[in-house]
Amino acid sequence: MNQAEKEAYLREYSILKNEGKPFFPYAVAKDSAMAVIVLLVIIFLSLMFGAELGPKADPTTTTYVPRPDWYFFFLFEVLRVIKPPVWTQLATIGVPTVCMVLLFLLPFYDRSPERRIERRPVALTAGILTIMAMAYLTYSGANAGSISVVALKAPSNLTPSETATFNAGKLVMGQSGCLACHRLGDSGNSAGVGPNLARVGLYLKPAAIASTLKNPTPPMPSFRSIAQQYPTKFKDLVTFLSDLQ
Ligand code: HEC
Known part of the structure; x- marks a missing residue:
């Protein structure tokens, strides 16, 4: 000035x-x-x-899908995109903090008396880019695949009743929290501790899959309770996994 x-x-x-x-x-x-x-x-x-x-909080559930409110989807998406754990803190605390500090210091580094927007190309560009980035991140955060849904089509060589079993087992898998550790097609946690299950039916027989689910190697939890309480669901799940080839 x-x-x-x-x-x-x-x-x-x-x-x-x-x-x-x-x-x-x-x-x-x-x-x-x-x-x-x-x-x-x-x-x-x-x-x-x-x-x-909402429903009463249930600390024993394994199918709870943590999702933020819509105005935090952009941050949620940043967290999803930035995978390595060492960067997580930087992404969730660092980026917003830097932005807040920049905003706070605005009156000190922007000393221009000009108020007409067309004469402020830098501020205008920065503002538009920020809005576009947040809109894009919010959009993709809102459309991020849920961790309780297996996005996978039944193979076309199955009969209608086999397809029904496949879809039933797929539902059980989605709802049992498997995707927190396993990856399957485009679904699941690519940084999870479990192996990719996309071809598990090729190298494990149904009986081996069933016994893995009942007596797994830690850290995989046992799903024996599904077999005991919901035998049909358990059978559907095993059949579904055997169909993954
Ligand atoms: C806490 C993480 C975790 C969860 C939850 C989990 N698993 Fe696993 N799973 C693993 C790990 C780790 C292994 C590998 C164990 C080993 O090396 O023997 C594994 C192995 C397997 C295998 C054997 C695969 C192979 O290549 O040998 C199958 C099948 C399997 N899991 C299915 C499931 C299903 C179905 C669910 C949900 C009902 C599930 N898992 C839930 C961690 C998990």
């Missing part, structure tokens, strides 16, 4: 200040009135429609 700009700014400022009203009580009264209105609307809405509560 040069001397002439500074004087022009101060002149404008004093004119505006003379025309204006003091912050207290005018602005304070307006803000308070608006705050009361917002509060009343919220109270009204909660009385009319109630507040939705």
Whole structure:
């Protein structure tokens, strides 16, 4: 800001200040009135429609899919894209912190008195790029495959009843938390501790798969309880895995 700009700014400022009203009580009264209105609307809405509560928290579930609220999808996506664990902290804490600090310091490094947007190419570009990046990350975060769904089509050589069993077993696999450790086609955790199961039917017979599920090598947990409580589901699961060839 040069001397002439500074004087022009101060002149404008004093004119505006003379025309204006003091912050207290005018602005304070307006803000308070608006705050009361917002509060009343919220109270009204909660009385009319109630507040939705999800199902009770179940600490024993293995199928819970942690997903953030939509306004955190961009961060969720950053976390998904940046896989190596050493980078996780940097991605989730570092990137947002750097952005917040840059935003906080804006008045100190951007000293230009120019306010018209077309004369501020750097700020304009940075703003548009930020919005586009966040929109893109939010979109892909929202559409990220769920870890409780196996995205896989039944092989076309199966009969209709075999296809039904395949799909039933696929559902059991999705809901049993297997994808937290295993990868299968495009689904699952590529950084998981378990082997890729895409061809497991080629080298393991159904009986071997069943016994792996009941007596696995740690860290894989035993799924004996499925076999005991839901024998049909267990059979579907084993058949599904045997069909993966
Ligand atoms: C906590 C992680 C974890 C979970 C959850 C898990 N597994 Fe595993 N699984 C493993 C690991 C690790 C191995 C490899 C064990 C070994 O080397 O013997 C394995 C091995 C297997 C094998 C043998 C594969 C092979 O190549 O020998 C099958 C089949 C299998 N898992 C199926 C499943 C199914 C189906 C589920 C869900 C019902 C599941 N797993 C859940 C970690 C897991």
